[in-house]
Amino acid sequence: MSSESENILKKIWQEAVQIGRPLRFMELCGTHSQTIAANGLKSLMPRNIKLIAGPGCPVCVTDQSDVDVMVGLALGGIPIAVYGDAVNVPGNIMSLEQARQKGADVNIVYSVEEAMRLKNSNPGLVFFGLGFETTAPMTAWAVKNGLVVYSAHKIFPPAMAVLMANKKIKVNGFINPGHVSAIIGTEIYKKFKIPQVIAGFEGLDILRAINLLLEQILSGKAEVSNEYTRVVRKNGNAKAQKLIEDVFEIGDAKWRGLGLIKKSGLKIRKKYQKQDAEFIYKDLIKKIKAEIKSKPSACQCGRVLQGMIEPRECPLFGKICTPDNPQGACMVSVEGSCNIEYRYGKK
């Protein structure tokens, strides 16, 4: 451990003693959860500080019904391109990977540009657009350049509002996502009256963020600190915001586990409807949606995503639900809380 980390950790312990009462800090980015686990940060915390993961993994919060639509399109003979993180996410019927095994044309891509190249040999290709403000500008760019997209994109701040309104979730401070904030900036978070720190992705960044949260609590403040100044600017990335605004309009969206959140989704604007799979295949999608039957499952992904329970408190964890046989999205993505706990937790 570097001497800077040691110094910050020392400060964290002193401040925690000074505050005394139990504190719960929620990290809002899956990559933060990964950093916390990989560096064993939970075990370094004073007893009264608990770090809990929030709904910050975009793959995990993608709703079953969106996966069902993509699976339905794929099985209907339409070629699909999807980010690798999302291909194993189960819908109500199956995942896109399972559809691929049944002969559907499902292609994993690393970027929308790869999807654009695939489109040349697969003219009917549909890209499964998902993610928060970090990936939305890339999808917007691709739509403007002719890619056909089914958008399950979401914006992050409305989910924070839902978490804060839920009295069952006790959080004393948020560690806000780094690269989402690179796009949207720092000002938008000011409406949330709770200590918040925008953080980078190294172990040291997270320690600094925890220290800043404790300093705010000690001085009775509830503001937005920016620890990730090397990337995040006050007003964010204006070019990226403009692209999102041009291509998408805000609509309601379903989040896995959190349910319908008003004005939290990005839908393709009418002027780009020739690139909107929801418009092009509206009859087929209507038919797919009519046939969806919610599969009853004991999967607790929704409560895990809100920090209401720990992954191990789910009855399926490690028994029938493992990374090789995931029952819910939290076990699929390497940034999902259950997947992380399975890999890094005490065996």
Add this chain to the structure above:
Amino acid sequence: MCLAIPGKIIEIKKNQQATADFNGIEKEINISLVEVKKGDYVIVHAGFAIEKIGKADAESIKSLIK
């Protein structure tokens, strides 16, 4: 999903493309979300530069990754 890495722009190409150097590995990236010139450092996510960063910051992130 939000992992991003720093790179140095070594050549600006047409159609908002550029070649970036990632610790010795050269890769094509899309620069339509940023204003950059040759020699600038950027942070890259899913094939797109999402923000320009300072040289010192890029070096410190790189040393952490190593």
